[in-house]
Amino acid sequence: MQWDIVIGLEIHVQLATQTKIFSGSSTAYGAEPNTQANAVDLAMPGTLPVPNEQAFRYAVMFGLATNAEIGRRSVFERKNYFYPDLPKGYQTTQLAQPIVGPGYVDIDLADGSTKRVRIHHAHLEEDAGKSLHEDYHGMTGIDLNRAGTPLIEVVTEPDMTSAEEAVAFAKKLHSIVTSLGICDGDMSQGSMRFDVNISLKPKGSDTLGTRTETKNLNSFRFMEQAIAHEVERQMDILEDGGVIVQETRLYNGDRDESRSMRTKEEANDYRYFPCPDLLPVEIDDAFIEDARSRLPELPDARRARFKEQYGLNDYDAGILSADAKLAAFFEETVEHGKDAKLAANWIQGEFSARLNAEEKSVAEAPITGAQLGAMVTRIADNTLSSAGAKKVFEALWTGENNDVDAIIEAKGLKQVSDTGALESMVDEVLAGMPDQVTQYQNEEDPKKRKKMLGGFMGPLMKASKGQGNPKLFNEILVRKLGG
């Protein structure tokens, strides 16, 4: 049987506020456990929440960036359940009156088309703390540093039909929130976490199947794997004539396994009701306009501008515009390097490869866009060959030297582009390789000729101590060998 896959996402986005959503504690990641938890975060008796205005501003910015209605009256509710890392015994969240109403995001698909994914709503809420199950000898440690970190939970309509679409949406959302500067986007620190709702239905059917929810996926790769795994699991059950149980599942990315966490019957009755410690928040036009005035250039607009302003193709423009920090790095490089295409190639090539290899973010890169730009300038003006440029890049990256021209000087990487000198080198080398010259000239297949041309380059580079301009050598060779 043929199946349609139906996917909806719930995405928790940690907001990059300085302090928590209802207390003055810092939200910085990585501190010693429980050093960023005050009396309010610990839910000490009598303490009360005070809302953080910046969290509301960020949520409204998110709404404006996703073409959404802004909830003018925003109400917090209590979601009641017991868990040791939930100090109050309820999570303060929004239900009936969220701050961001229906909106949408357009995603690009591999075939070049775009697809609109609708957002049902996005609401503000507080994060829970963390339960640490290791190193406590059969007990559980509780770290409340994260408790009270502001989140927006983005809930989509079930508009995605494949893992690829779901990942494309997730990446687009990542790109939007990091461009807005409302989330640091660091998924390894849990800044974005995905829950995936999946169901299958017979191809073309209008009736949705029973769905499962796979919780807490914290990378695009795990999300893609988890969807593939769950689709296969459901398909196996359905094709064996079984039924899908509505349940919440946990996916183990390292083992590519999933297990049931709880079924619908076991689900909590959360007994939501409006939080009497927090008055409804009225969002007025002035607040919305203020948020709008803070909106930076968004990825779609930036992509169009990169194509227009720098002459990039759609692919390069897409990659370089998606991440705000990478986009800024690119523009700094171009400002100092002129040749946008070369800059784009270096950033997507060597620069990204090194970041990945060393698990660094753009912000942590040891070189600046200005340095890379200076290097691009020297490639463009033929001072550097690509081999020489790699050596310069290495010296910049390791911090050996941060001045491009000084590196070129010190390492003797300046290309010889004096045609007179190059021509005499070519003459000398060709004179020493008469058999190869004859072979070349008798060869009729242009492909083979091109390959044979490479046979002269090695000796030429050797003769020039690696400093001859390969492009000019090539031109001279072709001319002297008679085409």
Added chain:
Amino acid sequence: MHNKSVAELSRELESGRISSVELTQQFLDRLKTEDGKYNSFITISEEQALAEARAADEMRAAGKATVWTGVPFAHKDIFCTSGIRTSCGSKMLDNFVPPYDATVTANFKAAGAVCLGKTNMDEFAMGSSNESSFYGAVTNPWGLSGGDKRVPGGSSGGSAAAVAARLVPAATGTDTGGSIRQPAALCGITGLKPTYGRVSRYGMIAFASSLDQGGPMARTAEDAALMLNVMAGHDPKDSTCIDREVPDYTATLNEPLKGLKIGLPKEYFSDQLAPAMQEQVRNAIREYEKLGATVKEVSLPNAKLAIAAYYVIAPAEASANLSRFDGVRYGYRCADPKDLMDMYTRSRAEGFGNEVKRRILVGSYALSAGYFDAYYLKAQKVRRLIQQDFINAFREVDVLMSPVSPTPAFKQGEKNTDPVSMYLEDVFTIAINLAGIPAMSVPAGFVDGLPVGLQIIGDYFSEARLLNAAHQFQQVTDWHQREPQ
């Protein structure tokens, strides 16, 4: 000294006839010898009190004294006091010493007042007789000569009994459904529940957040005004606390009452009210007429729904507010828990008393899927109707007057096996909390040797007018000066 009001003690200290250390020591000595009869205190914080008294004397010597500097008083054990155990009358918090002050606590400290300790209360403020305290029942100083131990009312029963017994001149209380006014009435003292949002709730352990309000309990309206001057005001730590100017509540105490329009809600003077109680309240209202007030009957048609709505909303909020008492971070934890669920269930089963458990169950039920609309939402609609009744009434009159409680102080043990009859104790007070308006209880006579309270109800933020009306009444009556024998 123990018979003097806050205002009088303040003048004694100002005159230099006595130091705060001497005064504090006198009150502490009396408290330690007398309170065995009443059990009105859970904790006497002698050491901290004497330190505060020394600081107060220095403050006065430095010329920085306020009216409150050096004057002893007490806090209901629901207000967090840094470094002093704050139990909320519960085994659950028997070991809880907060590292922070409630805003109300901090305000009294800043004024230089001397806190002698923490008064007894119904567990988590749930009760109308002060019999649900983990620390034992409080005995009303009134009626002891008759041989019966009577309740002081609740939940601020310890504060009311301590003030009536002259152990302290004043004490803080909190009022969720009548918990300041009813004990004030049953103990023959003056109590005020302010407008919701007038006094910060920060550090005041929550029972029902949308109803709880701290307020003064003292012997005179003047002292209540002095307390409210310290307690009221905006607090950035409580987002339900209203940012509105605080008047000097003593400044208008002596305004004449001529022309004051008093409304009597007919629903509060039904045949169900004992004739003797009714008579005392009507006598009090006649005093107001002598002072130049006019009286007319008004109606609060939805008042009869108040108890039902309250006993959905308050337990619903409480069921969530009390979830934090889980044995994880502070407070009571059961011995040797097998696993997490065992720790939760036994810590809460062993740490909470029956009335608290009853309300958590009722509240959880009312919020459950399938019942939420029929109970919680319906109750909120009723709440708005009740609020509108009061708004309508205050278009016609300046204040409303009524009894505070249906009966005077009843005997210990008389009602505590019958929750519903206990809940009916608050039949005249509860609607005020649902509406969020202020109301006072003022001593207004006796029935069978037991005090009777007059309730004066005002529009939002009319505390100054209520205190004025109470003070003028106390200039022509002496019910508030009577001392239990």
